[in-house]
Amino acid sequence: MPDLFEHPWLSGLFGDDEAAYIWSPGAQIGHYLAFEAALARALEAAGRVAPGSGARAAAAIEGFAPDLAGLAAGTAQDGLPVPALVKQLRAAAGEDSAAVHTGSTSQDVLDTALSLTLRAQTDLMLARLARILAALGALEQRFGAAALIGRTRMQAALPITAADRLRSWRAPLADLADALRAERAQVERLQLGGAVGTNAAFGADAGMIAQSMATALGLTRAPHVWHTDRSALVQYGARLSQISGALGKIGQDVCLMALQGIDEIKLAGGGGSSAMPHKSNPILAELLVSLARYNAAQLGGLAQVQLHEQERSGTAWTLEWMLVPPMALSTARSLAAAEALLGQIKRIGPAEPEGGDIDPARRAGPRSGLPEW
Amino acid sequence: MPDLFEHPWLSGLFGDDEAAYIWSPGAQIGHYLAFEAALARALEAAGRVAPGSGARAAAAIEGFAPDLAGLAAGTAQDGLPVPALVKQLRAAAGEDSAAVHTGSTSQDVLDTALSLTLRAQTDLMLARLARILAALGALEQRFGAAALIGRTRMQAALPITAADRLRSWRAPLADLADALRAERAQVERLQLGGAVGTNAAFGADAGMIAQSMATALGLTRAPHVWHTDRSALVQYGARLSQISGALGKIGQDVCLMALQGIDEIKLAGGGGSSAMPHKSNPILAELLVSLARYNAAQLGGLAQVQLHEQERSGTAWTLEWMLVPPMALSTARSLAAAEALLGQIKRIGPAEPEGGDIDPARRAGPRSGLPEW
């Protein structure tokens, strides 16, 4: 049961192949190697290793297939895989080993890999957000004129249209897509600080090396080393939670609209019950609520990670590793589930009377004119 | 013990007069009245009440002193004070009562009051952040050259300077001040949606009324009604938590630097103990850690409030009221405490040998040159 996202059967509910790939061990290794290769080339460009040595080391790195058991043993020993990986890479680079990892530190590798991972995560989310926004627009086109009862504090209030509710679903998602785009540069950034965040080992070449690496990796060059400054990551987590939260609101509304007696929505393909074959459960709508509440709780943990003691906190940083990937996967899954759910909508608005549904005119409070405020 | 911020004695630790004023009942009433007065004038400008009526109603509103017991009774009945307040205001407006609250709803009043409150909160935080940034700069001027042992994973790593650590404290705060400024417009915005968020009661005048009110109140006019879209508020809460988190990192570092045996900092005016008069506890530094962890946990609750069902959630909205003010007060207090703490710093770096402190040369790991990476 632990890994819902890749579980033999729970992945049917929680799984997301595209997001899983982004966070997969293979993708992470790729990012580690990309960092080390970029560093090797940058060291050469800065004249800190002999001409040709950086390029040869980079080539060896890029073609390297790590011994995973060695990384696991190294992680058990060191708390992270980089020392073991660097040892393997240096062995592979042979005479060019001085171009491998020199001047850098484990956190540079792992944080830069995180930046590359979040870039892919953001791409994925933006693509899905765009499709969801389009789907909501199409639903508005199709069902927007349908009459609904606006409900406030769980009580019938005044008439609205389906368009009103659909727009209330759409607006925060459009804003959040804009925010994701605007904040990319703060997240997709190189980490390069060296042992204690001062880049002392690079001397006067630190800026040149960082610029060279950032360019090679397609990342921004952060204005300062962010070994202990995790606010941008907490901020990214806050956006993840906001996205799943906005989708959770949709899911909750759909659950309420699907209640028998309310019947304001019709979904295709609801879930069955082992005891009650007649049921059609709004599985994906429920899932959106669960994922939203999950992410909200995780955010309460993620916000703790800013308390990095001294130049690097083993505790706060390890906590990040536990919290960020599930938040990202949950958000990705909530986007996919929302897209699927919107595709299941066959009707928004009152059921046709011949269908045996309750007369909408009897279903709500005052409709004839607005009350006297 | 409940209200730490205004408690007879715990306010000595947690209290913040400036922030308390911003969130005080009196300030809130002022915002409610400002909303209603702006609406009355806007209704007149839009021709929805007789000429002169809106101005007279606005004047009556602005001079009104509500019966607080009536608001309490109304809140007990209605879950919020606005229906009772509107009743009082209409009575006060007499013949002009049609210019009071017409077309609006309770959430318009309370959410707009929140916007006005957050504007003052942001002003306060930016002023304090500016002073903290200046203080950190001054400390860097004064102590920046002092040698410290860079510590990673709680272990001595390599030499750094006090400037290195001070800059690691400063950078996230400078970024967060920028972010607060950049995001003001998304937070300081009018709420105007009417009963179910459609502004139906204003008809074609809704845009003009909203613009008029936004101008009068010095708020932006949100591109959409945000009755159920709480993402900007969650985002603001995330910034609050990030600010107190960045300050908590400072507090934690100071606690560690002040450990006997480490002695990398000297503070004036530490706290005493009832059992051990010799002690000098780093009270403010500890407080920064507590406030940071507090806010982080609150953020995990605040992120739940996006799940607003239908056109207005009584549950999610009430939850906001419980979470946002303490987060804001905690953040304000953490800024004030940080400013005071920085002012207590008498030394960063090794103690003078004659002072009986341990020889810094004996205190850490390798110092003579950087190791072979």
Next chain:
Amino acid sequence: MPDLFEHPWLSGLFGDDEAAYIWSPGAQIGHYLAFEAALARALEAAGRVAPGSGARAAAAIEGFAPDLAGLAAGTAQDGLPVPALVKQLRAAAGEDSAAVHTGSTSQDVLDTALSLTLRAQTDLMLARLARILAALGALEQRFGAAALIGRTRMQAALPITAADRLRSWRAPLADLADALRAERAQVERLQLGGAVGTNAAFGADAGMIAQSMATALGLTRAPHVWHTDRSALVQYGARLSQISGALGKIGQDVCLMALQGIDEIKLAGGGGSSAMPHKSNPILAELLVSLARYNAAQLGGLAQVQLHEQERSGTAWTLEWMLVPPMALSTARSLAAAEALLGQIKRIGPAEPEGGDIDPARRAGPRSGLPEW
């Protein structure tokens, strides 16, 4: 807005006079003085102060009215009020000042005061739970036979009776009342550890002094000093959250039952709207949900406080002070609100057809016989 529990008008919704008294500054002072008086007498009984001296000091303590401004100034300086209070008390005790606080430490005072506070809190909760259990029993007597549609995953499933649902509300509350009773001894316990938790200053008399104080205060004598062992407090917080959670489930069910179109419950005295006088909002039911989610989030913070570094953590302990009182007040309020809500119930089950309600026979899924499993 900050202190919802004693706010001029929001207390109409959140306030709870009985709980507020339990956590009031006055009650806390009373507990501090009770601790110090018990200690003074115990010191005399153990022969550690001259005969008569402990009794005189205790009398002086019990009649003492602290200077609150002095406590506030002391708290600002020391992070807690006890050093300042002890100074005041010793001045008041004059020649008997050696019987005041000697051998004890601030945490002994504040933690014991917490134990006494939680005793009153538990008494209050148990009394309210008993009334709620009785009210649920009475509702079952009155409406238990009414037919409801059992709903699973927000979908009509199979017929149940009102008794079935009422029992599902009742069972966890009965269990939680039992748990509160069973766990009292672990919570209502003396704290006495002295400066660093070893009671070194009491020498061989530590056990006798602790027993004497525990008896005088009506507390258990914990098997070990719990300065840094906060698990029992986290456990108490978990019970608070479980209680408000069980009540939140009731509130959420009532909100859903009250939906127009569902109409499975009728409440007297719902809340009004500033825009829609016809509405009757289930304010108390919503409040139960908000308080449950609030407490759940707080528990995520409270569980962080176990990480007490060394012999006493200023950070973790201060965090407790921020989290425990609001959780206790919220739980107390949720019990009072639940009791009031149950008293508002005028009907559970289908509305009478003449009342204009929808024919219950049309309202749900299959009713005629159980399906073939």
Next chain:
Amino acid sequence: MPDLFEHPWLSGLFGDDEAAYIWSPGAQIGHYLAFEAALARALEAAGRVAPGSGARAAAAIEGFAPDLAGLAAGTAQDGLPVPALVKQLRAAAGEDSAAVHTGSTSQDVLDTALSLTLRAQTDLMLARLARILAALGALEQRFGAAALIGRTRMQAALPITAADRLRSWRAPLADLADALRAERAQVERLQLGGAVGTNAAFGADAGMIAQSMATALGLTRAPHVWHTDRSALVQYGARLSQISGALGKIGQDVCLMALQGIDEIKLAGGGGSSAMPHKSNPILAELLVSLARYNAAQLGGLAQVQLHEQERSGTAWTLEWMLVPPMALSTARSLAAAEALLGQIKRIGPAEPEGGDIDPARRAGPRSGLPEW
């Protein structure tokens, strides 16, 4: 990176083979089949299926190897695997299919499987706790007399012994082991409620069937159906968090004791750095802190799951699945890590002077006699 517990290399840090087995898909399937087999036999014993039919169905169930792809597809459709599993089992049972799952519901299967899983989890934790308690006792034997500086609020206070600190580590763990044992019966219980929690399909045989199943599965028979009563599960989660919290306190203390300049502990086998080969990082101690803070945050989410709407909440229940397994795995891992960490301790107390450590006599505050309180 998502599944830390079974990740190719991060499992070196986070992985726990014994706990992973308990929560493995294979173990879960085993529990599902055990439930269905017990039900089949109980149906026969109650005379609800023909003699021999229940036994034959149970045999077929117990030997059944599910088609996992089918379960995944079913979970995608239904939100849970049970309907698909039941379909497979009924096909396997052939003529005896009426003895499969009849009268039960998916939640009965999954909740009972959870009970069986938590039984194994508790066994594992109790065994580890016993070893940790023994290890702490042995450390006290070995190093208990060593002098430490008691530190309160991160400041040197008064002398203590290593025994004092070791006992402060041990006491909460001993209490928590007792609590786990005492609360087993509330957790290791059969779930049997049928479609809407009323066991209506079993008629008068419900009690007999439940008793028979509970006996066969070695579970208690809960006094009431707990489909929507999740308080015992939240309570179990609270114990998980308390355990990892008590271990996190140890980890944090060890990190602080290992600081150069403090040097109160010596550990074998610390972790290396990719940049600084001389370092020996207290990886396992840090991990204990991270796991404690992780679990605390999860508990804030878990406490939300009590808000089960109506007879079964798809949202709250799904949220449980996301939160409980990682909490259990984290707690198990923290126990294993703590055991390993205690085994790494080579010294508690001041370093030998010849070892180049700082003279302990210079390291702290007042030592000569207790101060005048």
